[in-house]
Amino acid sequence: MSINGKAYIAGVYEHPTRKAVDKSLAQLHAESALGALADAGLTKDDVDGYFCAGDAPGLGPLSLVDYMGLNLRHMDATETGGSSYVLHVGHAAEAIAMGKCSVALITLAGRPRAEGMATGTAPRNYGSSAPDVAFEFPFGPTVVNMYAMCAQRHMYEYGTTSEQLAWIKVAASHHAQYNENAMLRNVVTVEEVVNSPMISDPLHRLDCCVISDGGGAIIVTSPEIAKSLNRPLVKVLGAGEAPKHQMGGKVDLTYSGARWSGPLAFQEAGVKPNDMKYASIYDSFTITVLMQLEDLGFCEKGEGGKFVSDGNLIAGTGKLPFNTDGGGLCNNHPANRGGLTKVIEAVRQLRGEAHPKVQVPNCDLALAHGTGGSLGTRHGSATVIMARE
Amino acid sequence: MTDQKRVFPTPIADPDTEHFWSAAKDNKLMIGSCNSCGEKHYYPRGMCPHCGSSDVELVESSGKGEIYSWSVLRRAEPPFAIAYVTLDEGPTMMTNIIDCDLDSLKIGQRVELKFSPTEEENGAPVPTFKPA
Numbered sequence: 001m002s003i004n005g006k007a008y009i010a011g012v013y014e015h016p017t018r019k020a021v022d023k024s025l026a027q028l029h030a031e032s033a034l035g036a037l038a039d040a041g042l043t044k045d046d047v048d049g050y051f052c053a054g055d056a057p058g059l060g061p062l063s064l065v066d067y068m069g070l071n072l073r074h075m076d077a078t079e080t081g082g083s084s085y086v087l088h089v090g091h092a093a094e095a096i097a098m099g100k101c102s103v104a105l106i107t108l109a110g111r112p113r114a115e116g117m118a119t120g121t122a123p124r125n126y127g128s129s130a131p132d133v134a135f136e137f138p139f140g141p142t143v144v145n146m147y148a149m150c151a152q153r154h155m156y157e158y159g160t161t162s163e164q165l166a167w168i169k170v171a172a173s174h175h176a177q178y179n180e181n182a183m184l185r186n187v188v189t190v191e192e193v194v195n196s197p198m199i200s201d202p203l204h205r206l207d208c209c210v211i212s213d214g215g216g217a218i219i220v221t222s223p224e225i226a227k228s229l230n231r232p233l234v235k236v237l238g239a240g241e242a243p244k245h246q247m248g249g250k251v252d253l254t255y256s257g258a259r260w261s262g263p264l265a266f267q268e269a270g271v272k273p274n275d276m277k278y279a280s281i282y283d284s285f286t287i288t289v290l291m292q293l294e295d296l297g298f299c300e301k302g303e304g305g306k307f308v309s310d311g312n313l314i315a316g317t318g319k320l321p322f323n324t325d326g327g328g329l330c331n332n333h334p335a336n337r338g339g340l341t342k343v344i345e346a347v348r349q350l351r352g353e354a355h356p357k358v359q360v361p362n363c364d365l366a367l368a369h370g371t372g373g374s375l376g377t378r379h380g381s382a383t384v385i386m387a388r389e
Numbered sequence: 390m391t392d393q394k395r396v397f398p399t400p401i402a403d404p405d406t407e408h409f410w411s412a413a414k415d416n417k418l419m420i421g422s423c424n425s426c427g428e429k430h431y432y433p434r435g436m437c438p439h440c441g442s443s444d445v446e447l448v449e450s451s452g453k454g455e456i457y458s459w460s461v462l463r464r465a466e467p468p469f470a471i472a473y474v475t476l477d478e479g480p481t482m483m484t485n486i487i488d489c490d491l492d493s494l495k496i497g498q499r500v501e502l503k504f505s506p507t508e509e510e511n512g513a514p515v516p517t518f519k520p521a
Contacts, residue, residue, distance in 0.1 A: 121464045134400035134410075135432040138507065138515045139485045140462065145471045148460035156458075156496045200462045248430035248438030249420075249480025251473055253458055377483075 002238075002268055007093035008226030009234040009386065010103075011040025011219030012344045014325075016181045018332060020213040021114045025057050026067045028109035028215040033068060036217035041229045042103060047219075049074035049101030051092055053084030055110050055335040064107065074101035080241075080380025081372025082282065084108075085218065085340035087382035089368075090239025092220040102222040109215030110335020119211045119336050120144040121199070132246075136377065143284070143336075144208060146376025148200040150253040151287035155202060157254055157302065162202055164305030165286040166193035169206050169329050171313035172283065176326025178355040183210040184330040193286075207286040209327075214334035216341055232351040233389040237271065240264025245378040256288075257381030258295035258369060265383035266297070271365060273297040276385075278349045278360045279320055280342035280368040283327040289313075292369055293320075296383065315358040324349065324358035339370030343384065350388040364388045395469055397485075397505050399512030408447055409433050410513040418502050418516045419447040420480055431480035452502030453477045453521065461491045474500055474518050488519040 013035030020028055029052075037043060050072050052061050060077035074095050080087055085108050092104035112119050120143045126133060154160045170190055176182040188206060196206040226233055242260035266272060273296055281296075283289045290304040298320060299307040307320075315321035325331045325345040328338040346366040348354045354363075365387050373379035402410040409432075412419045421433035425442030436443045459472040470486040472494070486494060487505060499521040504514035 121462065128401040128403070131405065131434060132432060134402065134406060136483045138397045138400050139471055139483050139517075140465065140469060141471060141483065142462060144464075145460045145462045149458040149471070149473060152460055152496065153458040198463050200460045200464070202460075246481075248428070249432075249482065251457060251475075251481035253473070 003090065003093035003097050004237050004268055004270070005235055006097035006223070007220050007236045008223060009089070009218060009236065009347050010221040010226045010229055010231060011036040011042065012347045013039050013217050014332065014341055014344050015109070015215040015334065017214050018181065018183050018212045019113045020111045025109055025111060026064060028111065029056065029064050029107045030068050032109055032215040032217040033105055033107050036105070036219045040219045040231060042219060044068060044070060046103045047105045048072055049092060049095055049104035051076045051088040051104060051106040053077065053108070054079040054081070055108055055337060080382065082284070082337035082339045083370035083372035083380045083382040084337070086343060086368055086370035086384050087241050087380065089218065089220060089236065089343055089384045090241060090382065093236045093239060096220065096222050102225055104220040106218040106220070106340065107215065108335055108337060108340040110337065111213040112211055112336055113213045120208060132377065141377065143374065144203060145200040146374045147285045147287055148203045150291065150375045151202050153253045154287065154291065158305065160290065160305040162194045163190050164309050165207055165290060166190040167308045167311070168283070168286040168289045168313065169193045171311060171318065172323055172327045172329040174314045175324045175358050176330035178357045179326050179331055182326040182331040183212055184326070203285055203287070209284050209329050209333045209338065211336070212332050212334055214332055216334060216344055218340065218343055234347050234350045235387050235389045236384065237387050238265040238267070238269030238385045239383065240268070241380065241382045243378065243380050253376060255301065256291050256295050256371060256375055257379060258292045258383065261381040261383040262296040265385050269385040271385060275365055276320070276367050277363045278324070278346065278366040279322050280346045281322050282338055282342060282369055282371045283323055283329045284333070284338060284371070286329070288371060288375060291375065292371065296369060315360060321358070321360050324354050337372065339372065339382065342368040342370055346386060350386055394467055397507040397515050399507035399509040400515060402513065405435050406433065412447065413504060413513045413516065416504050418450045418452050420450050420476065420478060421445050422448040429479045431482045450476050450478050454500060456486065456494065456496055456498045456500060457481050458496060459486060459494045470494055485517045486519065487517045
């Protein structure tokens with residue numbers, strides 16, 4: 001069994017808000033859902049499968065299903081943090097391939113800005129029943145110092161530099177200048193990144209993603225329904241998912257679960273990293289991108305610093321255009337979860353609907369990859385490969 | 390030197406870990422050890438994460454090790470050094486480096502155990518490390 005060719009992405013929508021003081025969380029989910037349905041040319045009554053993750057208010061999918069008035073025969077609330085929505089594309093394709101649903105809706109939304117959340121620098125406690133909490137929470141693990149330890153170790157083992165990491169932000173900023181909804185539209189230089197304030201050694205402020213409210217949605221359908229709609233056809237070729245953790249104390253911070261999710265997706269899709277015309281790579285921090293590029297096979301382990309340097313990720317000049325919407329680093333990181341927007345920009349590229357200044361010519365093969373949880377402790381990785389038909 | 394104002398939250402023990410935290414009150418750092426495969430693990434738990442055996446016990450660590458990675462959270466008040474320390478017995482554990490110059494930490498640096506008290510009266514201390 002394979003999902004290759006069994007499902008298509010028929011609709012996507014990125015909510016334009018970046019600060020949603022006047023909207024509820026459920027409302028943001030619903031507006032995103034309606035946007036993606038309109039993009040596909042479908043209505044809510046066509047939806048028979050619904051996918052959401054931990055950002056959904058209420059008990060699993062139930063409160064939002066109630067709010068939106070959905071009638072379903074399939075639902076899935078698999079929660080792997082920011083990678084959930086990339087993983088959901090694979091799960092939706094599986095459900096469609098098995099005949100369990102034919103129009104799957106995936107939603108994400110959050111309002112960390114409106115709620116004044118210290119996203120990156122405050123320790124988060126997932127509750128004392130999580131077995132790791134007593135052994136970690138007292139030591140002040142935050143999002144940023146966990147990823148910082150990955151960067152620190154990568155620098156130690158491979159000689160990666162802050163300047164090399166900075167190139168990732170520089171590339172994202174080059175793309176964000178064309179996105180009118182992006183939070184940070186100014187093009188920045190390597191010097192500006194490495195001279196920005198140190199947040200947690202060796203990560204500077206400009207190594208970190210934005211904190212934004214917002215949301216998004218994806219519609220995955222059967223081939224028959226996709227072909228009946230008046231939209232460019234984006235076919236799901238392959239998907240892979242994998243967890244990575246501390247391995248009982250055999251901690252290795254130099255790689256991510258992309259080492260496993262990537263090959264699974266490439267194998268199912270029957271393509272190789274070098275075939276990709278475009279890649280959406282999860283970018284909570286610059287180091288996140290660098291490690292995942294290595295783990296997905298775009299370059300050798302330890303060579304990520306060289307690979308991202310000198311504008312190699314910038315559309316039009318670089319070998320691997322990435323995150324052409326500006327990504328989480330400059331555009332949007334709704335709900336502190338960037339996986340869904342990764343899929344959206346990949347679909348825009350495959351449809352030829354990215355901004356003309358960043359559209360990759362003849363973009364017929366693209367990858368979207370997400371990480372959820374923390375590279376510094378335990379996380380879920382999910383990879384999806386899509387093709388324009 | 391690290392600011393003495395840093396307050397460590399008190400860890401909450403559960404039936405799986407109460408022996409670990411009661412040993413901590415005696416200034417002993419315990420790690421998991423598997424009687425089936427012989428591997429050590431951290432954090433300690435009711436099964437061996439390496440081989441799956443439930444024939445596990447706590448053994449005392451020497452409390453000596455080296456920094457695997459570290460970061461100083463400059464935005465915290467006061468700034469502090471989080472780290473992974475690889476114990477001489479093998480497992481790598483999350484901790485803080487205390488009583489140190491926050492600007493001179495290095496990967497590979499030798500460190501030794503020094504428990505830090507936590508905020509609740511009679512709460513278990515947490516295993517932190519200082520430069521050896």
